[in-house]
Amino acid sequence: MLDDNPSTAxxxxxxxxxxALLHQRGISLDDNIxxxxxxxxxxxxxxxxxxxxRLEEYGLKGVFFLDPMPALVFGPDFLKPIVSAIVQxxxxxxxxxxxxxxxxxxxxxxxxxxxxxxGDFSLDDQLILLHMARTWLEAAGAPTINAxxxxxxxxxxxxxxxxxxxxxxxxxxxxxxxxRHGCRITGAxxxxxxxxxxxxxxxPVSGIIDCPGSFRPAQLCAMSAGEMxxxxxxxxxxxxxxxxxxxxxxxxxxRDRRRPNHGVMRRFTALCREAVRLPTVRSxxxxxxxxxxxxxxxxxxxxxxxxxxxxMRRAQQIWGTWRYERRLVPA
Numbered sequence: 001m002l003d004d005n006p007s008t009a010x011x012x013x014x015x016x017x018x019x020a021l022l023h024q025r026g027i028s029l030d031d032n033i034x035x036x037x038x039x040x041x042x043x044x045x046x047x048x049x050x051x052x053x054r055l056e057e058y059g060l061k062g063v064f065f066l067d068p069m070p071a072l073v074f075g076p077d078f079l080k081p082i083v084s085a086i087v088q089x090x091x092x093x094x095x096x097x098x099x100x101x102x103x104x105x106x107x108x109x110x111x112x113x114x115x116x117x118x119g120d121f122s123l124d125d126q127l128i129l130l131h132m133a134r135t136w137l138e139a140a141g142a143p144t145i146n147a148x149x150x151x152x153x154x155x156x157x158x159x160x161x162x163x164x165x166x167x168x169x170x171x172x173x174x175x176x177x178x179x180r181h182g183c184r185i186t187g188a189x190x191x192x193x194x195x196x197x198x199x200x201x202x203x204p205v206s207g208i209i210d211c212p213g214s215f216r217p218a219q220l221c222a223m224s225a226g227e228m229x230x231x232x233x234x235x236x237x238x239x240x241x242x243x244x245x246x247x248x249x250x251x252x253x254x255r256d257r258r259r260p261n262h263g264v265m266r267r268f269t270a271l272c273r274e275a276v277r278l279p280t281v282r283s284x285x286x287x288x289x290x291x292x293x294x295x296x297x298x299x300x301x302x303x304x305x306x307x308x309x310x311x312m313r314r315a316q317q318i319w320g321t322w323r324y325e326r327r328l329v330p331a
Contacts, residue, residue: 008235009242009284009293010275011203012060013172015149016048016082016249017067020100029074035257036250037082046252046260048082051268052089058272060283062086064249065096065149065172068136072105079140092285093142095168097133098151117154117182126162134166147203147286149173154182157198164199170286171197172244174204176215177222193300194241194293201294203286206231206243208303210310215302220247224313225270232271234303236280241293241300243281245271254324261324263316 018032027035034040039047048064055062064086068079086093099121102114109132110125118126134145147170148163155173163171179189185197191204208223208231210216216223218231228245235243250257252265275281 006239007280007282008232008240008278009289010060010232010281011063011242011244011284011286011289012055012271012275013063013065013149013205013244013246014048014051014249015067015096015151015246016064016086017096017098017151018070019250020070020098020104023070023073023104029070029078032070033078033082035253039250039253039260041253041257042259044260046265047249048086050252050265051247051249052086052091054269054272055091056089058276060272060275061285061288062091063094063147063285064091065094065147066137066142067096067098067151068133068140069098069101071136072101072107072109076136076140079136083137083140083142087141087143092287093137093145094147094149094286095130095134095137095145096149096151097129099129099154100151117152118150119154119156119159119182119184121158123158123162126158127165130162130166130168134168143287146170147172150183152182153178153205154184156184157186160185160198160200160202169201169291170203170289171200172203172205172286174202175217175246176204176207177217192302193296194289196294201289201291203242203244203289205246206235206240208234209305210313211305214305218243218245220245220264220267220271221251223267224309224316225267227309227313228267228271229274230306230309231303232274232278232281235300236278238301239296241296242284242289256325259324263319263324 018036038045099118150173153175174188195202206218
């Protein structure tokens with residue numbers, strides 16, 4: 001049954017992954033973990049530990065979509081301390097897959113076939129990859145996996161069919177901004193709310209309209225704090241069942257991973273602060289979501305475009321790029 005006092009579930013989701021590109025450049029496993037997962041830079045750590053600190057400061061839960069596919073290269077033991085760190089602090093571990101790692105696999109589970117996205121594979125291959133990856137996470141100490149997000153949002157309808165066959169109830173691989181960039185789930189361009197599709201519950205990444213006809217996902221590096229705040233407030237006012245925000249384990253760093261990006265860090269903290277200000281927002285993971293959210297009826301609306309709000313974000317992006325992304329030349 002749905003709650004008689006409707007509230008909006010806020011899921012702060014973190015795609016937690018090693019960098020295949022750093023691996024291809026010869027970076028060691030340990031250094032990749034330090035950079036990509038723990039966010040070590042400039043004498044501090046700004047990855048999932050920092051994110052969990054901020055979440056817990058505001059009494060919130062995080063959902064960490066963890067990619068186990070580097071186990072194809074390094075073996076699965078590297079997963080245990082990461083899973084343990086998340087689970088022991090009361091946050092959720094869910095399944096993420098970047099199939100790019102198959103190109104470096106010592107022993108391929110799909111007879112040497114490779115692809116950038118899981119949706120590039122047949123249904124049978126996707127079943128193999130999803131089952132294998134889920135087994136690794138659960139063997140590393142993750143509670144039962146009940147949600148999935150494709151790396152690069154690169155899923156298709158066969159991905160949903162495979163999840164349904166494996167008993168994984170939720171998918172969050174739809175990001176309407178990616179409907180031309182690998183996300184091939186039917187209806188991805190227009191999907192705004194939780195729906196039932198091909199035997200699973202589809203929970204798309206939330207967002208707003210930033211320009212007429214242009215979807216802006218609720219991703220910390222894509223939205224200003226003001227846009228995120230406005231999007232969350234709109235979701236509450238429109239009685240959305242859930243608002244799903246997105247970041248990455250390394251997103252608090254500059255693109256070259258050499259220094260913290262305090263602009264993005266402030267956005268993360270601002271989202272947490274706004275969540276506790278709104279009385280009808282509840283922090284949640286996928287284990288907390290009732291399937292009945294897919295039966296709410298009317299399709300949720302997206303916050304309409306606002307020229308001033310978009311212009312302010314663009315100005316902030318220009319400043320942020322200059323401040324955090326320029327290469328500093330020693331004097």
